Amino acid sequence: MSGGTQEKIGKRGRAAIVVLGDLGRSPRMQYHALSLARQASLQVDIVAYGGSDPHAALLENRSIHIHKMAQWPTVPKGLPRIIYPFMLLLKPLIQFFMLLWFLCVKIPSPDVFIVQNPPSVPTLVAVKWASRLRRSAFVVDWHNFGYTLLGLSLGRSSHFVAAYKWFEKHYGKMANGSLCVTKAMQHELAQNWEINATVLYDQPPEFFRPASLQEKHELFCRLNKDIVPLHGVYDCVSTGNLGIDTSDLHETLFTARNTSGTFLNPNRPALIVSSTSWTPDEDFGMLLEAAVMYDRRVAAILNEDDSTEKENFWKEINSGRQYPYPRLLFIITGKGPEREKYEEKIRRLHLKRVAFRTMWLSAEDYPLMLGSADLGVCLHTSSSGLDLPMKVVDMFGCGLPVCAVSFSCIEELVKKEKNGLLFSSSSELAEELLMLFKGFPNECDDLKSLRNGAMQTGSSARWDTEWEEHARPLISEVISKNST
Incomplete structure (x- = not known):
């Protein structure tokens, strides 16, 4: 990725990337962080789980700061089935307060939060609350729909899936801006979710190339x-x-x-x-x-x-x-x-x-x-x-x-x-x-x-040119509107 020579985005000169998952297995959010640091000259705070190591380019970049949250422990096998519904409710509740602690206390106030979706619950709720408290803009990067992933295990007719979809749609509409990965998803968001999203196609960064x-x-x-x-x-x-x-x-x-x-x-x-x-x-x-x-x-x-x-x-x-x-x-x-x-x-x-x-x-x-x-x-x-x-x-x-x-x-x-x-x-x-x-x-x-x-x-096409053309203008716009 090429280094940016343009002026910084926003007055604070900071952005926060939020991933309620393993950062090393979230390449698109890693690329966002690199582009914000290199092309927009911002300080970038990443709040995510540990696990797999991210690319060395992130670890070596002094403008990128990784904040690792504690992982939710694996539920031991053999527990009575009656406990599982309580565990399903307890997990997002604990994740919600942990996210709020990191987003509102542990990291400096950013100009914008960029959050990976899915997962939607409790991520979108926590980021929306944090953006309000810290007077920051809030951008959702739609990789997929969380309720459809949940439906794979619980079935689309499940009440949990219906509630999840409501939260995902309700808080997704509250974002200041949205990115998505395909034109088909852009159409779905516009027609059925009342969300106007900008398509940011995944493109390979410079380290994906034929090997010698x-x-x-x-x-x-x-x-x-x-x-x-x-x-x-x-x-x-x-x-x-x-x-x-x-x-x-x-x-x-x-x-x-x-x-x-x-x-x-x-x-x-x-x-x-x-x-x-x-x-x-x-x-x-x-x-x-x-x-x-x-x-x-x-x-x-x-x-x-x-x-x-x-x-x-x-x-x-x-x-x-x-x-x-x-x-x-x-x-x-x-x-x-x-x-x-x-x-x-x-x-x-x-x-x-x-x-x-x-x-x-x-x-x-x-x-x-x-x-x-x-x-x-x-x-x-x-x-x-x-x-x-x-x-x-x-x-x-x-x-x-x-x-x-x-x-x-x-x-x-x-x-x-x-x-x-x-x-x-x-x-x-x-x-x-x-x-x-x-x-x-x-x-x-x-x-x-x-x-x-x-x-x-x-x-x-490469990631840095795609990001410069489609993501940067959206992020600049939502920060500008939020600061006025």
């Missing part, structure tokens, strides 16, 4: 023990890598280095990356089913059986033979409640040409992984159908083509057969994998065409 060969090699060296574990995993990736000396790591599963330089291994697996929050709005089972279909269809095409399979993998690595369809390695990044459930399902698959690895990557390694992969897969379907997956934006920033689940507004981002493909079922995804990776790595023209399209999409 050297960066790929260093990344795979760092992650070698996670990708090719020494014990406990026996699949097409770990089997094929038994001949590699991992003590000095001149060679990894994907790259090698010699006196002539660094190069990609010609018999490497195709690397597919998917980032997930392991929540019900992402059907990870669809990806597992597609992997099983790919595995079986390739085995049928190659006329392979169980007795020859392991020998074929060994020969594939050492003989230099090019198979028409590659082995696939899926690296799934992210944290979330359903991760263990799906990891157990993965262990029971016993696939021959497909392997999975789940991991959490640092904010610095995640862009490098996207910039080193061959394809991205997005399973995000949106609880509201009105938001777009930021992970796809990041992938395009790294020049990575995408296969994404189709839903109502995804084509605002993924242009079919230009920068990615859409699918509605596991069988469609399996067909796309077979089409894109036939002849990998040198003769997969369809994949190369999509990569060129993703590179063009990623280079056409």
Whole structure:
């Protein structure tokens, strides 16, 4: 992101970012903070939970001050069911007073509060009260609708969901200004919520870009023990890598280095990356089913059986033979409640040409992984159908083509057969994998065409220019009106 040379916004020269969640897993709010500090020359206070580390750019910026709130403790299992309704009421009440303490006492008075929504309760209420007490402007950045997320677990007909929606709409309308992530959401807010929002599309910041060969090699060296574990995993990736000396790591599963330089291994697996929050709005089972279909269809095409399979993998690595369809390695990044459930399902698959690895990557390694992969897969379907997956934006920033689940507004981002493909079922995804990776790595023209399209999409717009054009004018306007 470029540094700003314009005058500061507001008389106090401060802004506050509010995230009732893990700051390290809230990239859009991190980018807001960087833009406010760099482009608007403001002091920025971030009030959020700890957990995952944010990007180093935030930690290194002296104008950004992070204030971590205590996490709500995990409710122990085995409690009587009658207690749960009280816990549902107690949690937002405690969060409300904690937020008020931080927003009204712990941080200096800002010119503007910018709050991430969802969650809506008690965040919008607390920020509205704090903005009144401190005579600050109040901007909501609508990422999605909180009531639709709650409806995934409680059902849309729940009284809790109805009450949540009322709070979200009532306090959302009290904001001095609103940002949102899609034109579809902008239309919904205007038509049914009486809220005029400015569309601020997610765009990748400067650290999302294609990785160089050297960066790929260093990344795979760092992650070698996670990708090719020494014990406990026996699949097409770990089997094929038994001949590699991992003590000095001149060679990894994907790259090698010699006196002539660094190069990609010609018999490497195709690397597919998917980032997930392991929540019900992402059907990870669809990806597992597609992997099983790919595995079986390739085995049928190659006329392979169980007795020859392991020998074929060994020969594939050492003989230099090019198979028409590659082995696939899926690296799934992210944290979330359903991760263990799906990891157990993965262990029971016993696939021959497909392997999975789940991991959490640092904010610095995640862009490098996207910039080193061959394809991205997005399973995000949106609880509201009105938001777009930021992970796809990041992938395009790294020049990575995408296969994404189709839903109502995804084509605002993924242009079919230009920068990615859409699918509605596991069988469609399996067909796309077979089409894109036939002849990998040198003769997969369809994949190369999509990569060129993703590179063009990623280079056409960046976060700092999008923020300067759409967010800065709105924030300046609401601060100006609030101060008069």
